[in-house]
Amino acid sequence: MALKGFLIQRALNMAAILLITVLLTMAILGPSADAILKRAIEQETRTEILQNKELVGKFKDPGELEDYVKSQVQGRISSMGLNDPWYSPKRLWTIAIRVMTLDFGQSYYIRGYGGSSNVRDIILESLPRTVLLFGTATLLTAILGILIGAAAAKRAGSLLDKIVMGYAAISNSFPLWWIGMLAILLFSYTLRIFPARATPPIPPADPAYPAALLYHMALPLLTMVSMGFGGWAYMVRNLMVGMLQEDYIMVARAKGVPEGRILYGHALRSAAPPIVTMMALALSGSFGGAMITEAVFDWPGLGRLYWEAIGLLDVPVIVGLTYVSTLVFLLSVFMADILYGILDPRIRIG
């Protein structure tokens, strides 16, 4: 029963956080976005009516025409639900409920590849690409970091250890997007090994598309992995140095357990819970933080979509993406907690 109570409490907690996030996003965007949207509607309606010569001819004096335009604009504004101010409880509540059920509505400007303006479709189009690049990068980074970190921990204080620690400090201080810029300068424009833009120039339906995508993915992937594994190695190394000083490791050594098994079978196994947590957080963190990297490499994923939406103040897309990334983060924290409990028998929830 304790477990059930815990799960319910967590779910309620998550729902509350999500609701607050959505409301905050709308509070920040609301004032300026409404004004911009209303102006855009008015302009659009006006040009539409004025281009319709037949319709304009029906009006005798300009005042009448003006009244007609105004009534049309007003009609469109109320049909889009913009009559009430953004902070009116009715509007906030309808949007919040819709967003919570993953109905993000129609985008203002941004269109998907098929021309769809459904925000959920647009997000679902970009999501796999972000997962492909950042998921692969995070996994490779973590595996490389764990192996190197374990090797460094085994020889703590050795030259290898010092090199790993030094590289960790350096790669942690370098902004990834800057290294990306330099990598593009060097590998794309000077040596001409990799393409400069990560977006393949052929349509997604083309059979050659997957291969082209992988080729275009290589440079961002290499940059991310080479800049990322140092930090991982540093964390894993510190965790394992602590583990290797535990009494049970000494017992295992005294028993004559081979050093390799002590390292990977005992110490790494004990360090697994925090490592898994970090991995879950890194995987989810790569979605929101990918914006600048995707902008530099021109990778058509969620980060670039976010950036485009912010540039155009396309509120439904911004709200949808904010919601999705918060949701992914909360779910991964939740998963990490559960995994922690499974991997570490000392911790039982409830």
Next chain:
Amino acid sequence: MSALPVGSLWKEYRRYRSGLAGLALLASLLALSAMAIALVPLDAYGQWNNPSYWSEYPKAAPPAWVNYITGLKLPEHLVLKDPIIDRSAIGRVKVITHTFRFAFPYEAFPDDFLFKFSLKYGASPPLVELSAERPDGVRMLLARSAMPPRSEGSEARAYDSAIFSTDRNLRVNLANHLAERLGILASPDGISPERMIFAKGGPSMADGGTGVLKGDYAFQARFFLLGDQDDVISSSLVIGGKVFGLFGTDDLRRDLSVGILWGTPIALSIGISVAVLSALIGLAYGVISGYHGGRLDELMMRLNDVAYAIPALPFLILLALSLGRSLLYVIAYLILFGWVGIAKVARSAALQIKAAPYIEAVELLGASSWRVIFRHIVPQLIPYAIANIALSVPAAILAEAGLSFLGLGDPRVPTWGQILHDAQLHGAAARGLWWWALSPGMMLALSSLAFVMIGYALDRALNPRMRGI
């Protein structure tokens, strides 16, 4: 959590060479900041986004030290603003001489040159004469011109003018020089002043065919002034080259050293103020939450959860777009997301310490909650706060750089991130303008490296298991 007084923390910290190296790096960055504030005029920094201020500088010129690497000896772009001034008189005429001396050890000719001056005169127009003295002692008259006349009896007013290497006047004078000195008859149109002045002597020097004459040159301007009120306000000489300064220039002719050097104190103040304020706020928040407990604790921790779960970068961008992007605002936004982590640590530490028997004893002795917090809980947390500050400085510096890179920096306060934004916008990578992208990022990396090294060493000094390894 074992308490570690600040004094013994330093004793422990001292043992890590990387930590000392981090401190040394930080000290040199601070020295660089002091240098920037003292030596690089604030005026130049303030004019960063004003294109006309930079018109005398070369466009997208690499740094001067590339000459040492390539061995090409390309001419350095020179902007000379401090002439040697001499005043004399011929009868009633005031003669003011401005002399610019410079070395020209390069193997290629300058692209062009420009002499700018500003005079003050009344009714009688002054005369200006520009000549060049070469390393071989030959003196060439370049230009002689009278300033435009003004109406009779008018007050002395300022007048700005310039002599360009492309003026036809110069070619005619140099053709005369060739005819008088060497007996060569050359058409003025075949003469290239920026080459002939810097060429070795000989029959084909008119277009520089004899090669560059290396050595010390002097350009001399003589102003003949007739009125009592008349004076020379200022003058400057620009010798147009292909490389410039320590950091080169960008596409908009800006001297990158100004932005990069001034970027140091700006980045350090952003990083340190965000880190220190976030740590203080987080510490206070966590200690109050943990010590007070109950409903308040629950409420404060839920708020903490929200701040932790909100995607930081998108919200930073939204805030910058809707509320404004002045630097102080950006610092506030960064603090908004910076206090969360340390608040959690401080809360759990406060919970632990609160449960200790000696706290109970102190409370029974009648100590107030403030006394318990400030005498017993906060001092134990200070070493951790220091480590936290050291590691959040680079995070804040890189976050501001990221925002600026996306074009959301404060336009009045140029930062390294903004320089990188401009580089990206002008296609520095595609055009191979590597110095534009390299140096600001390098400074970003070095500043965060200093704090990361300090933070890592503190981390190890604070963690008993890591000590000495």
